[in-house]
Amino acid sequence: MSERTFGDTILAVKNISLSFGVMKVLDNISFDIKQGEIRSIIGPNGAGKSSMLNVINGFYHPQEGSITFKGETRKRMAPHAAASHGIARTFQNIALFKGMSTLDNIMTGRNLKMKTNIFWQALHIGPARREELENREAAERIIDFLDIQAIRKKPVGKLPYGLQKRVELGRALAAEPELLLLDEPMAGMNSEEKEDMSRFIIDVNDEFGTTIALIEHDMGVVMDLSDRVVVLDYGKQLADGLPDEVRSNQAVIDAYLGVPHE
Amino acid sequence: MTNLLNDNTLDTFPKLLLKHASQRSNHDAIREKDLGIWQSWSWAEAAAEVRALACGLASLGLKRGDKLAIVGDNRPRLYWGMTAAQSLGAIPVPLYQDSVADEMAYVLDNADVKIALGEDQEQVDKVLEIKQRCPQIEHIIFDDIRGLRDYDQAFLHNYETLQQTGRDFDQQHPDFYQQEVDAGSGEDIAIMLYTSGTTGKPKGVVLTNDNCVITARNGIIREGLTADEEVLAYLPMAWVGDNLFSYAQSYVAGFCVSCPENGATVANDLREIGPSYYFAPPRIYENMLTQVMIRMEDAAAIKRRVFRFFMDHAAKVGVKILNGESVSLKDSLLYKLGNILVYGPLKDVLGLRRTKLAYTAGEAIGPEIFDFYRSLGINIKQLYGQTECMVFICVQPDGEVFADTVGTPAIDVEIDIDDNGEILYRSPGVFHSYYKNPESTASTKNEDGWVLTGDAGYFDEKNGHLKIIDRAKDVGKLNDGTMFAPKYIENKLKFFSFVKEAVLFGNERDYSTAFINIDLDAVGNWAERNNLAYSGYIDLAAQPEIYQLVKDCVDKVNADLAKDSRLGKSQIHRFLILHKELDADDGELTRTRKVRRKFVAERYETLVDALYSGIDECHVKTEVTFEDGRTGMLEADVKISNAECYPLESSTQEAAA
Amino acid sequence: MPTWGFRMSEVTFFIEVALSGLMAGVMYSLVALGFVLIFKASGIFNFAQGVMALFAALTLVGFMEKFGMPAWLAIIGTIAVMIALAWLIEKLMLRHLVNQEPIILFMATIGLAYVLEGIGDIVWGSDVKVLDIGIPQGASDYMLDNFNIYIEKLEIFAAATAGILVVFLAIFFQKTRIGRALRAVADDHQAALSVGISLRTIWVIVWSVSGIVALVAGIMWGSKSGVQFSLSLIALKALPVLILGGFTSVPGAIIGGMIIGVGEKVAEVYLGPFVGGAIENWFAYMLALAFLLFRPQGLFGERIIERV
Numbered sequence A: 001m002s003e004r005t006f007g008d009t010i011l012a013v014k015n016i017s018l019s020f021g022v023m024k025v026l027d028n029i030s031f032d033i034k035q036g037e038i039r040s041i042i043g044p045n046g047a048g049k050s051s052m053l054n055v056i057n058g059f060y061h062p063q064e065g066s067i068t069f070k071g072e073t074r075k076r077m078a079p080h081a082a083a084s085h086g087i088a089r090t091f092q093n094i095a096l097f098k099g100m101s102t103l104d105n106i107m108t109g110r111n112l113k114m115k116t117n118i119f120w121q122a123l124h125i126g127p128a129r130r131e132e133l134e135n136r137e138a139a140e141r142i143i144d145f146l147d148i149q150a151i152r153k154k155p156v157g158k159l160p161y162g163l164q165k166r167v168e169l170g171r172a173l174a175a176e177p178e179l180l181l182l183d184e185p186m187a188g189m190n191s192e193e194k195e196d197m198s199r200f201i202i203d204v205n206d207e208f209g210t211t212i213a214l215i216e217h218d219m220g221v222v223m224d225l226s227d228r229v230v231v232l233d234y235g236k237q238l239a240d241g242l243p244d245e246v247r248s249n250q251a252v253i254d255a256y257l258g259v260p261h262e
Numbered sequence B: 001m002t003n004l005l006n007d008n009t010l011d012t013f014p015k016l017l018l019k020h021a022s023q024r025s026n027h028d029a030i031r032e033k034d035l036g037i038w039q040s041w042s043w044a045e046a047a048a049e050v051r052a053l054a055c056g057l058a059s060l061g062l063k064r065g066d067k068l069a070i071v072g073d074n075r076p077r078l079y080w081g082m083t084a085a086q087s088l089g090a091i092p093v094p095l096y097q098d099s100v101a102d103e104m105a106y107v108l109d110n111a112d113v114k115i116a117l118g119e120d121q122e123q124v125d126k127v128l129e130i131k132q133r134c135p136q137i138e139h140i141i142f143d144d145i146r147g148l149r150d151y152d153q154a155f156l157h158n159y160e161t162l163q164q165t166g167r168d169f170d171q172q173h174p175d176f177y178q179q180e181v182d183a184g185s186g187e188d189i190a191i192m193l194y195t196s197g198t199t200g201k202p203k204g205v206v207l208t209n210d211n212c213v214i215t216a217r218n219g220i221i222r223e224g225l226t227a228d229e230e231v232l233a234y235l236p237m238a239w240v241g242d243n244l245f246s247y248a249q250s251y252v253a254g255f256c257v258s259c260p261e262n263g264a265t266v267a268n269d270l271r272e273i274g275p276s277y278y279f280a281p282p283r284i285y286e287n288m289l290t291q292v293m294i295r296m297e298d299a300a301a302i303k304r305r306v307f308r309f310f311m312d313h314a315a316k317v318g319v320k321i322l323n324g325e326s327v328s329l330k331d332s333l334l335y336k337l338g339n340i341l342v343y344g345p346l347k348d349v350l351g352l353r354r355t356k357l358a359y360t361a362g363e364a365i366g367p368e369i370f371d372f373y374r375s376l377g378i379n380i381k382q383l384y385g386q387t388e389c390m391v392f393i394c395v396q397p398d399g400e401v402f403a404d405t406v407g408t409p410a411i412d413v414e415i416d417i418d419d420n421g422e423i424l425y426r427s428p429g430v431f432h433s434y435y436k437n438p439e440s441t442a443s444t445k446n447e448d449g450w451v452l453t454g455d456a457g458y459f460d461e462k463n464g465h466l467k468i469i470d471r472a473k474d475v476g477k478l479n480d481g482t483m484f485a486p487k488y489i490e491n492k493l494k495f496f497s498f499v500k501e502a503v504l505f506g507n508e509r510d511y512s513t514a515f516i517n518i519d520l521d522a523v524g525n526w527a528e529r530n531n532l533a534y535s536g537y538i539d540l541a542a543q544p545e546i547y548q549l550v551k552d553c554v555d556k557v558n559a560d561l562a563k564d565s566r567l568g569k570s571q572i573h574r575f576l577i578l579h580k581e582l583d584a585d586d587g588e589l590t591r592t593r594k595v596r597r598k599f600v601a602e603r604y605e606t607l608v609d610a611l612y613s614g615i616d617e618c619h620v621k622t623e624v625t626f627e628d629g630r631t632g633m634l635e636a637d638v639k640i641s642n643a644e645c646y647p648l649e650s651s652t653q654e655a656a657a
Numbered sequence C: 001m002p003t004w005g006f007r008m009s010e011v012t013f014f015i016e017v018a019l020s021g022l023m024a025g026v027m028y029s030l031v032a033l034g035f036v037l038i039f040k041a042s043g044i045f046n047f048a049q050g051v052m053a054l055f056a057a058l059t060l061v062g063f064m065e066k067f068g069m070p071a072w073l074a075i076i077g078t079i080a081v082m083i084a085l086a087w088l089i090e091k092l093m094l095r096h097l098v099n100q101e102p103i104i105l106f107m108a109t110i111g112l113a114y115v116l117e118g119i120g121d122i123v124w125g126s127d128v129k130v131l132d133i134g135i136p137q138g139a140s141d142y143m144l145d146n147f148n149i150y151i152e153k154l155e156i157f158a159a160a161t162a163g164i165l166v167v168f169l170a171i172f173f174q175k176t177r178i179g180r181a182l183r184a185v186a187d188d189h190q191a192a193l194s195v196g197i198s199l200r201t202i203w204v205i206v207w208s209v210s211g212i213v214a215l216v217a218g219i220m221w222g223s224k225s226g227v228q229f230s231l232s233l234i235a236l237k238a239l240p241v242l243i244l245g246g247f248t249s250v251p252g253a254i255i256g257g258m259i260i261g262v263g264e265k266v267a268e269v270y271l272g273p274f275v276g277g278a279i280e281n282w283f284a285y286m287l288a289l290a291f292l293l294f295r296p297q298g299l300f301g302e303r304i305i306e307r308v
């Protein structure tokens, strides 16, 4: 395979600090993500990784710092703005629409791609219907991509865990995001499921050129997939660099890799 | 369609395709579910696809006699690959899509494959790995580009690009395709199908167009199939059955074949397509039945009651109605009501509502399973066949369907049984040869074209149907000289849910005896329902209640055997329930879970001896391998039980006379 | 009433009783439907649903009487008012109560009920008003002639309207982007936000839709019995309907409403004489209680699954 090349910086967070009450969850964190890159965020439990993603997609509002996405700098993101500018995500604890089918979950992911107003929607005719069909096709492509045809019509709440994670990825992909935030997409999976998920992440990056920010605990996966890795430890940024650099960084070894973790 | 069936000039698949394309151009030829929607191609469209691909393959240098490997799920494009190769007089070699690179390498090498057509990255990766060892593979074609964009080898070709090349080629050589098709004839090789066989390396069964087309046509005539059949192509393309049902018969009869979305959606696709003509191995019928039963367990009590009631009624009269026998008006009306309330919806769920003909073959099917489907009005029949003759040897005629026979010879098939009880046949489907294996060819097929099946069997006097009892090499004799067919009896035992495995002894003995492994789930469940406490397999296996349970099963098998003039003497006189489950880790089973009879006999010699002595309990010590790889000793007192033996029915008649 | 008994066969009498219960049932259904919509999308138990029906009916009558609008224009005007109301409720109330305990939100809707009642009173006056938007009145001659059954045209009209409304809502919920977004919000707020669904927009939409459903309820009831304060009391009957049908089920609300409407009328007529009448007042609650004991998730509600 050819050498991987990346575009400009798509996202930069600068001097982000976030506290809940007296607890400092993120302390002066700065890093950037380049277009087309797979960027991992690692660190022990409670390091602030999920909080970092929540800051990026606007669920949490940092007290200090700035977020620059696609050249636009903000003090804080709003979830709606994040979604409409091309940031999609999955959650550490699966957050699917449990009562809805796989297809409907993925269609919901296309929410912002669908524009017809409530009037047409209510009548379910004309432009709304055409739009529905076009988006159905897009959703079907994702179903095909993730190989989940067999569960298309099943309510997702009843699916096994590994498949739910896959559907959640599908919902995020449905938005055709430029930046995809994946919060522990392989947690709790067996090695075969992990392999599948890794494959999908690589394929998403490959086929659609999607930039990916990935939180993952399995070091094998992280070293395999990531172009660059940033390491957090109790809100502090320990290291940032290529997988090999990070792996041989003494501070990282001491704080994280060296100590046993689950 | 009868004119097509009688037209002997249509002796190759490309010719049949062109005929359908001109005569029935708008009828659907093949369907595939893509992006959640069934897409279909008419015969004319399919012919155009095949033509473009064939010309593309020709421009890659595929010539008469060359081999084209095809590997992937059932996809229209892969089926077209077969016809495209056949158009050029080249030979398609379908491979099992789940075989690992090593298995695949053997076939690709043995078959001298020149070009490989793979469905996707998974298959292409395997062929790429093999290509280093098999330099004769010149080109690889892929259908689905996903994951392959970065592959830049010059010998890798995108299916669509190749078709475009083919269309350009076609424009420059407009007569080429038709000439190539015309040059084909019935004696030409149509396809090579690799059979795994029980021992040794796979063998390439070489079949001619005549083998395939005539056999397909005979099958169509015998069952009265039409161009309106609906078939779901879901079994591996490398298997002869798929080639017959989803390819050869579709081309001859002109019916449409549907390809499922993928392996996991088959049940759903089956429901949507509602095939009228269907094949499945016994295992699938068994699984479908289990699913239904599990769903009923969870259903509301009323629903369960209604289901039970009507299923009991179906069990009583359903098979008779299907066989066209007369039943009382009340029973007939009740059955009709059941059809509305239960059988119809149930068949809908199974995807078998429109099924006029369902075949099963490959191994023995449990009589209850068989009867379950037949009682619902689904005409499920057994057939007996082999790759070596493009499937058909025997088929059960409508209305004469018995769980333990495989029916009467198919059209144009002659059957003979040699002195050892082995079945031989001769038919228009008899294969050309095993590829590059004259010894095997000679030892299987004699100069007169008779093929040894390797199966032992006989024609049942009562109905003239062929009955398969065992692999010929496993059949032995009791000391009184009567036939001893252990597998046949073991299967009868295993049809009981309580019996997981059975090992029969009797060759060169005075009578037959059996080791039984109970099914821990089924028997454990029974024990719980009957308040029988037990601590594990060994404990459960030794309980007298369980011996009684198993004895009932053995007795029933004996009663059944007593009706059989040839095997009646093989009734099981004594049996024991083994103190451990036969296990592949201990070498007692093969990895595919087949009993290694000889090994078991040696390992448990003391127990076998005990079966043939008068004692009723025997102490054994056995070395076992635990799951973590450690070994240990297992000790137990194994009880031996006598079973009920019944007088032979035919001999009682003689005695009475 | 039983004196009618000798005038017609038992069967037609029963049908007549049942049908007369149906009208009330449709009413309960419509109010319950409004509850379900809001509860599904925001988890709020909207105490003000009944008052919204009253408020809508008052506004409609007001538009027609005070401004002399034709019925169709008044209806459009009222719909506009209900949407504006939804918008105001989101702006002034819901937005400030995000992430509060359900009980706080419930209290807020009690407040809302009083505010709406007050506004209705001040703007349109508290006298009983006649609502006539041209719905056919009187008995259906067709039913009377052919089946010898007495049934009001208004009742047929109400049932048909409710039916159409339900089909319409079902399609809207199942097949459209906004319908899916509504269900998404009901299932998981965070995930809904992450795909760019705006909670505020969704809230305005559900409150608007329940406002319109309330208007339909108000029109039906008002046409039958005049627009008066008692209209807001039908909300009390919606609670047993919800228990019966499940808090999150649209078909449950409809069928639950019918069962209670018909059930209480039938019970009143057939059992009333034995227990001294007035069964209508408590029958619904008894039925709901029975359901709470045997099928707490309601007829159609999702089974309550214990999370571990």
Ligand SMILES: Nc1ncnc2c1ncn2[C@@H]1O[C@H](COP(=O)(O)OP(=O)(O)O)[C@@H](O)[C@H]1O
Binding pocket: A020, A025, A043, A044, A045, A046, A047, A048, A049, A050, A051, A052
């Ligand atoms: N909404 C919140 N309110 C209070 N504390 C929070 C909140 N979200 C996260 N935290 C705290 O922030 C710390 C980092 O959490 P998190 O980002 O989830 O870590 P990680 O994903 O690295 O395991 C934890 O101590 C957690 O309890």
Ligand SMILES: [Mg+2]
Binding pocket: A049, A050, A051, A092
């Ligand atoms: Mg986390």
